[in-house]
Amino acid sequence: VRSTLAYAATVSGTLMTQLAAGTATQAGFAGHVSAAGRTLFNLQANYELKTANAGRWSFFARVNNLFDKNYWTAARGTNDAPNYLSGAYDNVYNAEDLSIVVGKPRHFVVGLTGTF
Numbered sequence: 001v002r003s004t005l006a007y008a009a010t011v012s013g014t015l016m017t018q019l020a021a022g023t024a025t026q027a028g029f030a031g032h033v034s035a036a037g038r039t040l041f042n043l044q045a046n047y048e049l050k051t052a053n054a055g056r057w058s059f060f061a062r063v064n065n066l067f068d069k070n071y072w073t074a075a076r077g078t079n080d081a082p083n084y085l086s087g088a089y090d091n092v093y094n095a096e097d098l099s100i101v102v103g104k105p106r107h108f109v110v111g112l113t114g115t116f
Contacts, residue, residue, distance in 0.1 A: 012049065018042040022071075038071040038103070040064075055116040061108070068106040 006016040024037040044062040051057075 013045065013047045016044045016046070018044070035072040035074075035100075038069065040069055040071070040103075041066040055114055057115075058113040059111070061110045063106065063108055065104060065106045069103075070105075071103040072100055073103045074101040 001019075001021045003019045004016055005018075006014050008014050018041070020040045020042065022038045025035045042062065042064045043066050044060060046058065046060045049057045049059070
């Protein structure tokens with residue numbers, strides 16, 4: 001679920017906040033591990049500058065994962081994985097055999113677009 005709220009602070013500038021929510025998921029053949037749901041907040045500011053001689057310029061700055069929440073984007077398992085030290089298989093499929101993809105921490109994005 002994604003929801004965006006935008007506020008036009010000025011004629012040329014906007015401030016937006018975005019809520020991105022995901023539900024809890026089960027991982028593995030029998031749902032051995034569950035990944036908790038998540039709610040992330042993003043914040044973005046835009047400013048547009050129109051000039052007679054230099055075209056139109058648009059600036060933006062964005063903060064993704066504003067509150068630096070730790071989360072998984074995926075947790076999956078395919079089969080029994082070998083022990084990382086011995087290389088031996090234990091012939092038991094369990095939480096040790098999962099592959100977990102961690103979500104991005106807080107990060108910043110800035111940009112500039114020009115139209116002539």
